[in-house]
Amino acid sequence: GNNFYNHELLCISGYKYDDCNGGIEGWEITLSGDASAVTYTDETGFYQFCDLEAGSYTVTETVESGWYATSPTSIPVTLDCSDATGNNFYNHEYLCISGYKTNDCDGSAISDVTINLLDDTPEIIATTMTDEYGFYEFCNLMPGDYTLEEVVPAGWVEISAPGPITLNCAD
Numbered sequence: 029g030n031n032f033y034n035h036e037l038l039c040i041s042g043y044k045y046d047d048c049n050g051g052i053e054g055w056e057i058t059l060s061g062d063a064s065a066v067t068y069t070d071e072t073g074f075y076q077f078c079d080l081e082a083g084s085y086t087v088t089e090t091v092e093s094g095w096y097a098t099s100p101t102s103i104p105v106t107l108d109c110s111d112a113t114g115n116n117f118y119n120h121e122y123l124c125i126s127g128y129k130t131n132d133c134d135g136s137a138i139s140d141v142t143i144n145l146l147d148d149t150p151e152i153i154a155t156t157m158t159d160e161y162g163f164y165e166f167c168n169l170m171p172g173d174y175t176l177e178e179v180v181p182a183g184w185v186e187i188s189a190p191g192p193i194t195l196n197c198a199d
Contacts, residue, residue, distance in 0.1 A: 036109075037078065037079045037080060037081065038078070038080050038081070038082065038107045038110065038111050038112070039076050039077065039078040039079075039080065039111045039112070039113075040059065040076065040077045040080065040085060040087060040105050040107065040111070040112045040115060041074065041075065041076035041077070041111065041112070041113050041114075041115065042074075042075060042076075042087065042103075042113065042114055042115030042116045042117065043069070043072070043073040043074055043075070043116045043117070044057065044069045044073040044075065044089060044116070044117045044119070045073055045116060045117065045118050045119070046073075046119060046120070046121065047098055047118055047119065047120045047197075048120070048121070048196070048197030048198075049197070050072075050073065051069070051071070051072040051073020051074065052069060052073045052119065053069055053070060053071045053072075053073065054068055054069060055068065055069045055073075055089065055090065055092060056068055056089070056090040057069065057075045057087055057088070057089055057090075057117075058087070058088045058089075058090065059077045059085055059086070059087055060085065060086050060088065061083065061084050061085035061086050061105075062080075062081065062083030062084055062085060063077075063080055063081070063083075063085070065077050080107055081107070082107045082108050082109070083106075083107055084104070084105075084106055084107075085104075085105045085106075085107065086102050086103065086104050086105065087102070087103050087105060087115050088101060088102040088103075089101050089102075089117040089119075091119060094121060094122055094168075095119045095120065095121050095122065096119065096120060096122065096170070097117070097118070097119055098118045098119060098120050099116070099117055099118040099119075100117075101117065103115045103117075120170070120171065122167065122168045122169060122170065123167075123169045123170070123171065123195045123198070123199050124165055124166060124167040124168075124169065124199040125145065125165070125166045125169065125174060125176070125193055125195065125199070126163065126164060126165035126166070126199070127163075127164060127176070127190065128158075128161070128162040128163055128164075129141045129143070129158045129162040129164065129178065130162050132187045132188075136162075137158070137160065137161045137162030137163075138158060138162050138181070138184075139157075139158050139159060139160045139161075139162060140157055140158060140181075141157065141158045141162075141164075141178055141179065141181055142155060142156075142157055142178065142179035143155070143156055143157070143158065143164045143176060143177070143178050143179075144176070144177045144178070144179070145166045145174060145175075145176060146174065146175040146176070146177065147172065147173075147174060148172060148173040148174070150175055154166050169195055170195075171195045171196050171197075172194070172195060173192060173193070173194050173195075174192070174193045174194075174195065175192055175193065176189065176190050176193065177189070
């Protein structure tokens with residue numbers, strides 16, 4: 029009959045990871061459900077919400093521009109008698125492929141040349157033109173295998189071309 033029952037306040041925590049480089053600092057994580065709050069990841073990618081009562085919650089990451097999620101962006105969490113750790117988010121930065129179109133004899137830039145980007149099927153997924161410096165670039169790419177091809181201008185012959193390109197963690 030005359031008993032008192034208490035419940036310790038609890039925490040929900042986890043990390044925000046870059047698939048290539050570990051923890052990501054300064055990213056927004058939102059708590060919703062039986063309580064709501066916003067926090068930001070520290071220099072190791074760690075976040076936590078504490079002083080929570082037992083109940084049902086959701087933690088949600090805000091995916092920054094130039095990145096995409098490789099895991100769910102919202103995680104349901106039920107707090108009962110212990111802290112809920114390991115509620116991690118994984119992300120990957122979009123990547124770029126770039127290069128130059130140059131004259132094989134003198135190294136000068138060749139502008140206004142069409143460069144096609146092909147995926148691994150191989151289908152053309154993007155097209156661009158070289159600028160006045162012979163530079164071209166394809167961005168917002170996910171990791172994977174790609175091939176480049178040029179539309180050789182009239183009066184020119186292709187001497188060399190890049191081989192297959194595999195994007196993992198760097199442009």
